[in-house]
Amino acid sequence: xxxxxxxxxxxxxxxxxxxxxxxxxxxxxxxxxxxxxxxxxxxxxxxxxxxxxxxxxxxxxxxxxxxxxxxxxxxxxxxxxxxxxxxxxxxxxxxxxxxxxxxxxxxxxxxxxxxxxxxxxxxxxxxxxxxxxxxxxxxxxxxxxxxxxxxxxxxxxxxxxxxxxxxxxxxxxxxxxxxxxxxxxxxxxxxxxxxxxxxxxxxxxxxxxxxxxxxxxxxxxxxxxxxxxxxxxxxxxxxxxxxxxxxxxxxxxxxxxxxxxxxxxxxxxxxxxxxxxxxxxxxxxxxxxxxxxxxxxxxxxxxxxxxxxxxxxxxxxxxxxxxxxxxxxxxxxxxxxxxxxxxxxxxxxxxxxxxxxxxxxxxxxxxxxxxxxxxxxxxxxxxxxxxxxxxxxxxxxxxxxxxxxxxxxxxxxxxxxxxxxxxxxxxxxxxxxxxxxxxxxxxxxxxxxxxxxxxxxxxxxxxxxxxxxxxxxxxxxxxxxxxxxxxxxxxxxxxxxxxxxxxxxxxxxxxxxxxxxxxxxxxxxxxxxxxxxxxxxxx
Ligand SMILES: [Zn+2]
Numbered sequence: 001x002x003x004x005x006x007x008x009x010x011x012x013x014x015x016x017x018x019x020x021x022x023x024x025x026x027x028x029x030x031x032x033x034x035x036x037x038x039x040x041x042x043x044x045x046x047x048x049x050x051x052x053x054x055x056x057x058x059x060x061x062x063x064x065x066x067x068x069x070x071x072x073x074x075x076x077x078x079x080x081x082x083x084x085x086x087x088x089x090x091x092x093x094x095x096x097x098x099x100x101x102x103x104x105x106x107x108x109x110x111x112x113x114x115x116x117x118x119x120x121x122x123x124x125x126x127x128x129x130x131x132x133x134x135x136x137x138x139x140x141x142x143x144x145x146x147x148x149x150x151x152x153x154x155x156x157x158x159x160x161x162x163x164x165x166x167x168x169x170x171x172x173x174x175x176x177x178x179x180x181x182x183x184x185x186x187x188x189x190x191x192x193x194x195x196x197x198x199x200x201x202x203x204x205x206x207x208x209x210x211x212x213x214x215x216x217x218x219x220x221x222x223x224x225x226x227x228x229x230x231x232x233x234x235x236x237x238x239x240x241x242x243x244x245x246x247x248x249x250x251x252x253x254x255x256x257x258x259x260x261x262x263x264x265x266x267x268x269x270x271x272x273x274x275x276x277x278x279x280x281x282x283x284x285x286x287x288x289x290x291x292x293x294x295x296x297x298x299x300x301x302x303x304x305x306x307x308x309x310x311x312x313x314x315x316x317x318x319x320x321x322x323x324x325x326x327x328x329x330x331x332x333x334x335x336x337x338x339x340x341x342x343x344x345x346x347x348x349x350x351x352x353x354x355x356x357x358x359x360x361x362x363x364x365x366x367x368x369x370x371x372x373x374x375x376x377x378x379x380x381x382x383x384x385x386x387x388x389x390x391x392x393x394x395x396x397x398x399x400x401x402x403x404x405x406x407x408x409x410x411x412x413x414x415x416x417x418x419x420x421x422x423x424x425x426x427x428x429x430x431x432x433x434x435x436x437x438x439x440x441x442x443x444x445x446x447x448x449x450x451x452x453x454x455x456x457x458x459x460x461x462x463x464x465x466x467x468x469x470x471x472x473x474x475x476x477x478x479x480x481x482x483x484x485x486x487x488x489x490x491x492x493x494x495x496x497x498x499x500x501x502x503x504x505x506x507x508x509x510x511x512x513x514x515x516x517x518x519x520x521x522x523x524x525x526x527x528x529x530x531x532x533x534x535x536x537x538x539x
Pocket of ligand 1: 062065162163
């Protein structure tokens with residue numbers, strides 16, 4: 001790979017650069033990380049002691065969108081040639097190319113609508129996964145290595161460089177900022193009121209009129225659009241769980257490649273300039289948020305788009321019209337570049353939280369659920385073992401409803417609309433089961449992944465689907481005798497059976513259904529069915 005060779009060469013000649021192999025990828029090649037500093041200190045511990053801010057830049061997660069790969073090389077070249085002065089309080093940490101498998105899978109035909117470069121890498125990685133949906137479920141080795149890098153760096157600012165699809169307009173660069181209500185607290189406020197506006201201003205001075213990522217769902221963007229919702233499956237949503245200011249620049253696919261690369265470079269310089277000027281504030285806000293979350297009682301886990309509140313923005317579009325399609329003979333949309341316009345439109349950038357959960361003191365996870373444990377370990381989550389078999393009173397969830405996606409999405413059939421019933425139970429745990437306290441830096445990550453009704457929880461991503469299948473049952477002719485004597489000893493169940501028969505004629509005619517009703521209300525019914533196996537220790 002030429003890009004990696006280039007970075008190796010630079011690493012060899014410059015004391016400002018350190019390149020490291022950080023772990024495996026599905027492509028069989030190692031994932032590299034490059035550290036860049038202006039004062040030759042590339043030791044992470046001493047960087048943190050000196051309170052330099054770390055800006056972490058990811059490139060090529062979608063290899064057909066390579067603007068950041070080239071822009072990062074140009075930026076670092078300028079730093080080494082002293083054409084651009086990297087402030088002493090900033091350290092850059094750059095992944096030169098994240099999706100290596102997709103980058104090696106090249107074609108002139110990929111990204112059919114995009115204006116350059118000459119050849120494109122492919123969006124899927126070596127397992128055909130979209131790596132920008134993989135940060136929680138971690139089906140790829142890339143995601144495992146990324147988590148290791150992320151926690152090694154603990155970055156103050158994270159940037160994931162992309163190229164957009166969609167409408168035509170004049171802006172070269174658009175930006176997704178991690179959603180500010182979801183980021184929440186003092187960081188969300190700073191993001192919306194200080195960080196974002198400053199980036200727009202800095203980019204304007206550099207000759208690029210930045211606009212929020214054009215996320216319209218009408219036919220054209222002329223009427224405004226909602227802010228992109230970056231749930232934790234996405235890079236910026238994942239970074240936000242760890243209280244890092246996260247952004248996804250998206251250049252416009254129809255602009256010439258050189259222009260896109262220079263706007264990506266200008267935006268990275270804008271991040272450097274703002275972060276350097278507000279380094280202390282950014283670090284204080286992060287530290288305060290991390291410290292608060294260790295004792296936070298309520299955590300929101302669901303949000304909905306607020307259609308009533310918006311922020312006016314200046315949009316430079318092209319007039320759209322309809323003409324007859326040569327393909328279908330039906331009306332087709334086109335943008336007329338001879339008719340540019342500029343107008344104020346509404347950016348609907350607010351979301352309201354709709355569901356909160358009370359943080360437990362700790363979660364207890366039986367050791368059999370090691371796939372989840374492995375993902376927590378990959379994220380540096382602090383945990384301890386039970387030192388002996390113990391019966392512990394915990395809050396427990398029973399899954400009372402959910403829907404599974406009919407079609408696979410990124411190798412999964414996502415569970416949504418999850419409903420739970422909560423009860424207090426005494427559960428037998430075994431020596432070696434995991435206790436995961438909430439008074440740690442990972443608090444928010446734990447809540448959003450372990451609460452089953454979280455949008456990107458491990459339950460949503462199918463890690464607990466096995467509890468949805470009943471493993472035991474009964475033979476009607478044998479269970480008849482057991483059921484009959486059970487009813488005699490349990491008049492309450494008998495009464496409920498009779499009520500159901502009276503209310504539901506098809507039930508009254510169905511012997512199997514009646515036996516099953518008794519079975520499900522008897523101690524013979526397996527406790528594990530629909531019992532969510534992660535328990536909440538409340539005191
Ligand atoms: Zn992309």
